[in-house]
Amino acid sequence: MGTTLALHSPLAPTSHHFSSSFSLRNGRRLLRNVSIQSYIWTSKLQAQPGLLSDGFSLKERATSSGVAVKCAQEKAAATVSRPAFTQEEFEAFLVNLQSSICDEAATADxxxxxxxFDKWQRGADPSNGYGITRVLEGGDLLEKAAANVSIVRGSLSEARAKAMSARGRGVEAGASYFAGALSLVFHPRNPYVxxxxxxxxxxxxxxxxGWFGGGADLTPCYLFEEDARSFHAFYKSICDKYSPSLYEESKAACDAYFYIPARKEHRGTGGIFFDDLETFQKDSDQTANGGASEEPDTDAVFAFVRDVAQGFMPSYLPLANRRRTIAHGEAERQWQLLRRGRYLEFNLLYDRGVKFGLDGGRIESIMVSAPxxxxxxxxxxxxxxxxxxELVKILQNPRSWT
Structure with missing residues (x-):
């Protein structure tokens, strides 16, 4: 879960991380701000159609927003040439992807x-960041689904700095940081999904x-081997574009991370999980959890992260639709609720994202990932x-799916 960073779970920008010029940063920042505000306005209208109290029609508002975005794009294009990765770009990507995922998931439901749509501010100072928490409850396919964006800026607490240093990051308490995240958790209604x-x-x-993290994984109540194979094959095809060893190491990292020691079982059938990712190597030395010896390549890693994120819905919805109409009774429902208990145990006891979020985070956005x-x-x-x-046997002894 780490989330709102409850899934894995969510920082002042430092210019030395980026090679872009002052005009590049400002051009992209202008585009980012207009795009995000346009998205926020549209999302609020979808959730609360009565907001149009100033006489503007939805069409007029959308047209006005579109003109603003176009102007921002033209201004940005005039100042941006072959841009390098920026925090602003990542933030805009998260917000826009959240919107499209919510639309697609609601349609599928x-x-x-x-x-x-719940946009919240982190503390009294707007510069500390914000979050957008979006939740669907009581659907046909999705009994509960959450899609959360968090943008956090602040100073590292002693606890956070210590935890990061234990993972090989030489950081100090009080250092400024930026964190941006998009996290999804979909709890289906049918126990076979x-x-x-x-x-x-x-x-x-x-x-x-800076470094990236992320992943995607399945937690079934009933095992369908073809679903596990297709899900793993989907992400293997993405990983293989960037490094021949990336999938196997991301798969192993996923199995290792989503483990409940007290139960001696893994949470689900896995997927991929990566953290501390800065660059790729083309040999077997690349690891899913950092450790690469080459110079960081933020643009290449962001391309990989973007491919993974854009695959979230294509990797899940087809298999969910295959199983959503399977007949089931009270026995299957009770088994589903018991397995959800395991899911919550992991989140509360072991998930790093939850622990990160609970250190000064927003509790509603952290616990929204709960079943x-x-x-x-x-x-x-x-x-x-x-x-x-059959399922428990697999959870106790993870296997290869590709």
Missing amino acids: GSGKMFG PTFRSDIRYFVVEGSQ PLVAWKYDVAPEPGSREA
Whole structure:
């Protein structure tokens, strides 16, 4: 989950991380601000159609917004040539992708329910950042779905600095940082449809090189091997474009991260997970959790992160639609609630994103990734030879899916 950074979970910008000129930064910042404000206005109208109280029609408002965006694009184009990665670019990408994912997921749900829109500010000072929390509840396909963006700027607390240093990051308490993240958690209604979790994030600390993280994984209640294979093959095809060893290492990192030691089982059938990613190597030395010896290549890694994020819906919705109409009864529902209990156990006990968010984060946005209903029963063991037992066997002994 790390999220709002509850999934994995979500910082003052430092100019030495980027080779762009002053005009490049300002051009892209102008475009970013107009695009984000246009998106926020449109999303609010979708959630609250009565907002148009100033006499403007929706068409007029959209036209006005479109003209503003076009002007910003033209101004940015005049000052930007072959731009390098910027924090502003990443922020705009997160907000725009969140919007398109919510639209696509709501359409797939088919209930007519829409994702709500809750834009919040981090603290009293606007410069500390903001978040956009969007939630759909009570749908046909999606019993609960959350898509969260968080943009955070601040100073590292001692606890955060210590945790990051333990993972090989030489950072100090009090250093300025920027963190941007998009996280998704989809809890389906039908027990035969797996839960889907995914995120992308970027983190940079003043005086150090920024790094990316993210991933996508499935948590089924009932195992369909063809779904696991197609899901893993989807992300392997993306990873293989950037490094021949990236998928295997991201898959292994996913299995290792989403593990519940107290239960001696993994949370689901996995996917990919990467963190501290700065560059790619074309040999087997590349790791999914940093450790590359080459010079950082932010543009290349962002291209990979962008491909992963744009694959979230194509990797999940087809398999969800295949299983959403399978008949089920109370026994399957109770098993689903028990498995959701395991999901919540991991989030609360082990997820780094939750721990990060709880250190001064917004509790509603952190806990929004929790399942809508869960159950715990004492010493539950599935019937030998049952489909439930088949799943537990896989969770205790992860396997290759490609």
